[in-house]
Amino acid sequence: MDTSSSDSDPVRLSLTSRYSDWVLEALEELSDCFLITDPAISGHPIVFASQSFLSMSGYSKSEILGRNPRLFQGPETDRGSVCQIREAIRTRQSVQVTLVNYRKDGTPHQVLFHMCPVFVEEDGSVVHFFAIQVPIVRRPGTRPCSKGLLRGCRDEVRKGCDAHAQKVFDNVCSRVSEEGETCMAGEWERERALNAANSIISALNRYNNFTGLVVSTKQCCGPRTIPAFSSCLNLSLGGINKSFVLSDPHLPGMPIVYASDAFLSLTGYSRCEVLGRNSRFLNGPGTCSKALQEINASIGAEKSCTLRLLNYRKDGSSFWNLFHISPVRNATGKIAYYIGVILDEASKGELNGISPEMWQFGTVGAVKVAVRSLSFSCSGPSWSSNSR
Amino acid sequence: MLKIKRVPTVMSNYQEEMSTEAVGCGRNCLGKCCLHVSNLPLYTFSSNLNSPKSESFLSELLLAQWEERMRQGLFRYDVTACETKVIPGPQGFIAQLNEGRHLKKRPTEFRVDQVLQPFDPAKFNFTKVGQEEVLFQFQNGGLIEKSYFLERAGVDPAMAPNVVAINVSPIEYGHMLLIPRVLDCVPQQIDQDGILLALHMAAEASNPYFRLGYNSLGAFATINHLHFQAYYLNIQLPVEKAQIEMITQRGLGESEKGVKISRLMNYPVRGLVFSEGNTIGDLADVVSKACICLQQNNIPFNVLISDRGHQIYLFPQCYAEKQALGEVSQELLDTQVNPAVWEISGHIVLKRRKDYDEASEASAWRLLAEVSLSDERFEEVKEYIFAAIGVVESKFEVNNEEKERAEEAAMLDGNMFEPVASHFQEGCLVVE
Numbered sequence: 099m100d101t102s103s104s105d106s107d108p109v110r111l112s113l114t115s116r117y118s119d120w121v122l123e124a125l126e127e128l129s130d131c132f133l134i135t136d137p138a139i140s141g142h143p144i145v146f147a148s149q150s151f152l153s154m155s156g157y158s159k160s161e162i163l164g165r166n167p168r169l170f171q172g173p174e175t176d177r178g179s180v181c182q183i184r185e186a187i188r189t190r191q192s193v194q195v196t197l198v199n200y201r202k203d204g205t206p207h208q209v210l211f212h213m214c215p216v217f218v219e220e221d222g223s224v225v226h227f228f229a230i231q232v233p234i235v236r237r238p239g240t241r242p243c244s245k246g247l248l249r250g251c252r253d254e255v256r257k258g259c260d261a262h263a264q265k266v267f268d269n270v271c272s273r274v275s276e277e278g279e280t281c282m283a284g285e286w287e288r289e290r291a292l293n294a295a296n297s298i299i300s301a302l303n304r305y306n307n308f309t310g311l312v313v314s315t316k317q318c319c320g321p322r323t324i325p326a327f328s329s330c331l332n333l334s335l336g337g338i339n340k341s342f343v344l345s346d347p348h349l350p351g352m353p354i355v356y357a358s359d360a361f362l363s364l365t366g367y368s369r370c371e372v373l374g375r376n377s378r379f380l381n382g383p384g385t386c387s388k389a390l391q392e393i394n395a396s397i398g399a400e401k402s403c404t405l406r407l408l409n410y411r412k413d414g415s416s417f418w419n420l421f422h423i424s425p426v427r428n429a430t431g432k433i434a435y436y437i438g439v440i441l442d443e444a445s446k447g448e449l450n451g452i453s454p455e456m457w458q459f460g461t462v463g464a465v466k467v468a469v470r471s472l473s474f475s476c477s478g479p480s481w482s483s484n485s486r
Numbered sequence: 487m488l489k490i491k492r493v494p495t496v497m498s499n500y501q502e503e504m505s506t507e508a509v510g511c512g513r514n515c516l517g518k519c520c521l522h523v524s525n526l527p528l529y530t531f532s533s534n535l536n537s538p539k540s541e542s543f544l545s546e547l548l549l550a551q552w553e554e555r556m557r558q559g560l561f562r563y564d565v566t567a568c569e570t571k572v573i574p575g576p577q578g579f580i581a582q583l584n585e586g587r588h589l590k591k592r593p594t595e596f597r598v599d600q601v602l603q604p605f606d607p608a609k610f611n612f613t614k615v616g617q618e619e620v621l622f623q624f625q626n627g628g629l630i631e632k633s634y635f636l637e638r639a640g641v642d643p644a645m646a647p648n649v650v651a652i653n654v655s656p657i658e659y660g661h662m663l664l665i666p667r668v669l670d671c672v673p674q675q676i677d678q679d680g681i682l683l684a685l686h687m688a689a690e691a692s693n694p695y696f697r698l699g700y701n702s703l704g705a706f707a708t709i710n711h712l713h714f715q716a717y718y719l720n721i722q723l724p725v726e727k728a729q730i731e732m733i734t735q736r737g738l739g740e741s742e743k744g745v746k747i748s749r750l751m752n753y754p755v756r757g758l759v760f761s762e763g764n765t766i767g768d769l770a771d772v773v774s775k776a777c778i779c780l781q782q783n784n785i786p787f788n789v790l791i792s793d794r795g796h797q798i799y800l801f802p803q804c805y806a807e808k809q810a811l812g813e814v815s816q817e818l819l820d821t822q823v824n825p826a827v828w829e830i831s832g833h834i835v836l837k838r839r840k841d842y843d844e845a846s847e848a849s850a851w852r853l854l855a856e857v858s859l860s861d862e863r864f865e866e867v868k869e870y871i872f873a874a875i876g877v878v879e880s881k882f883e884v885n886n887e888e889k890e891r892a893e894e895a896a897m898l899d900g901n902m903f904e905p906v907a908s909h910f911q912e913g914c915l916v917v918e
Contacts, residue, residue: 177761177796184694185722334720337542402557427566453637456550459557463549464542466566466659467695471720474572474580 112145121305130294156202172200212291366412382410418443422458488599488810517613527622528639551621575847583842598806611711661717672712676777682770688795699827704786706826724832728753743768754854779874788827
């Protein structure tokens, strides 16, 4: 299914808004098979796929942009490798594993999977992940090909078509054999992966003139500001497909430090218009001050509350917000954030049969679970200095 | 008869109130008296594992209901206010300081020398739990197209309702109890249906950070009424990170049913790991046979269900027996840690600030090593289990081949991870 082709589609803007329009061309010129994903978008989708990747996998660009790379996995994909990749994403590290991926036609093939986070040098936040796939080819001197594979190779050679035979040989040998033998990635594949990684980072940096963004695959020590938190939060909370914001009560003005995509869609704001501001921008002339007092009182008492108040979108239109606010603690046991869950009353019939209350509580629960182990995965500033 | 003094954990508010007399009804409990005229939320899952699963449907509902019970004040304390940390070190043990978890009353005696004990209706059991502690019924809808949820539904006792209830002394957010066939009053022992239900729940929750656990009697189960525990923790548990070494290939014979059996390596507690299986029912079958074998041989054990129900750890243990025989050091006894399934998996709840502040990888390892069977005893127990399942340990050459490949990989590059040849019948999912 094609993703929206509108100019405001976050998937299409993911790279160009951070680097420049030219970065896409530069990336297209690279001959390696790789994907780039954006963890800040819900579902951690693919925002770029190289031509080689598309040829290798048999998919077209529109079929995979906006989707999560798990679609390339299948029955023979090793669960342990998938767990390693998942952990690497969570802890924002590089990882290299052998993986069985599936093409569009369902055939499995082995690749050396090499994934790196892309850090913004200035503040240490992760802005993208890129994943290189180097197809693994059997070479003489390693394990012998099984009978099935050799038969394929011999047939093609017998047909006397040399260049074609080489291509078939490569293709056939990169398949997992019927007996389940796996190919080993060797020096050659690993070197290709590293070269590809360097090329990608160079391309990203070369075309950042417009935005001035400098990136690398290593996290440097930078000032610990809100964007670094955002990056951690993005990775942990990105999968929660509800409309909510997190505000930090320890920072002056209690600004928003995280806003979900659903919140941005509902209110019409963009992420940078919202981060760092107090959520009172949602209020307007029709917002009842008693409701606001109640919210403030709850925050003061470190309690949760649910109420209905009139809020305003960016375009000035109003909506009845079935609002729920609750303190959220992190691993120190102290309050780290307040979550504000925003539900447009007009859409309460579209909640799959769940009551608005359960919808709100489900959001709070998922966020509480995520924030509780946030500090385990992010080497952020010492948490005790932030707690009350 | 071996006995130890323990301070039990209160799992239900009614457990706390209970005296020894049976309490009359009208309390809206889960017994036959009340249940058939009640309405409880109902989650019906599809047993067709290929049906499209909305990844977070069950999880959101579980968490929503749990949060709502927090709002009602049903928990003895706010678990999110308990300090937690990862202990530095390669294992990454997780320690929590939880001073509220244990009763402050006088300790009670608990018989620990019998893994199988008959159900005693006079003692506390889950039919006495108030319905407000129940999150929902969890029923198998068969091969329906997709799972569904009703916020209110009648309870049909003829359908042998399974319930999911809160644990009022949680060790993590979302800590709940899965009670299969609550009205049947089955004592705490594993059978195929019970394990199968737990595996379905793990698959349905579809979240790699949601685990289920089981403690047998003698391995720190507190209530002799069949139940599993479950909770969410968004980090890999140390036992999940530990290496495993395959013992049997994925045999296709009648007894093996495609289940792969491995052993845990480089981990303080010795255990077996069951994975794959031709179907979820086959995996449940093999695991339950293993557990039943232990039950019949009076060996206490704990079970951890991990990775969406695809990886099951079985830990035979002997800590309670050692305790009763006076073989555990006073230092360890003073921590008052009851090494049940979560502790064994690497998530350790500590009662004293001192133990929490001084917690180290070495001290955690020392504690868990006491729980483990010795090498010789573990091998013996493993043989019983294999005989019960009808499985033969793989020929020597297979293991050697694996070792060779692992060594080859290690030599080529320290970074390279050895791929394990494996076949899965279901797709794998990378968490976003």
